[in-house]
């Protein structure tokens with residue numbers, strides 16, 4: 001498995017990636033790693049997705065997701081608002097708004113999109129200059145352990161997510177780089193290196209500043 005390395009642009013890509021797409025199987029820890037980066041690194045903008053999934057305890061509208069109805073989500077699609085969207089795990093709709101991403105790019109921030117494989121494939125088509133990073137588990141057994149251990153899904157939902165995870169793991173070769181999520185800090189440092197940031201330069205925390213870590217969400221989600 002490749003470790004952190006300097007960003008190597010594909011033909012047509014800028015020297016530094018402005019948009020990094022982080023995908024990987026369910027329960028690998030995409031949310032935790034991206035939230036850690038948002039909490040610890042300046043100049044990184046984490047996209048807040050829209051979803052038709054119900055909020056988990058502690059999740060806040062506008063911070064963790066924009067929780068919308070199916071009708072509202074369909075209206076967003078019809079209005080051409082979505083950069084990408086997908087039905088994930090055969091159940092709920094999730095998507096990224098284009099206007100918010102454009103605004104973050106205009107303000108000079110590094111954009112980090114934590115999305116599923118279907119969404120990553122759509123962005124590969126519409127934004128080929130983006131960088132695509134696959135977050136992999138240390139092993140299949142560890143992935144099963146993380147998913148079943150977090151207890152946020154029913155056994156049926158766990159089974160559905162593990163089936164999706166097998167397909168997602170097979171897509172690893174489609175990505176520009178792979179980061180193995182052994183620990184949150186190590187995976188975050190490797191990812192920010194790929195984003196062209198210095199992993200040693202974490203942002204100073206102001207007094208009373210509360211990390212935006214996703215409450216109600218297991219560290220491995």
Ligand code: 5GP
Pocket residue numbers: 025026030049050053084085086088094095096114115116117118119120221
């Ligand atoms: P969860 O329900 O556990 O928060 O997320 C389920 C899956 O949806 C995760 O794999 C997550 O990466 C994916 N996801 C979250 N936001 C988006 C999005 O905006 N677009 C797409 N395509 N997938 C998303």
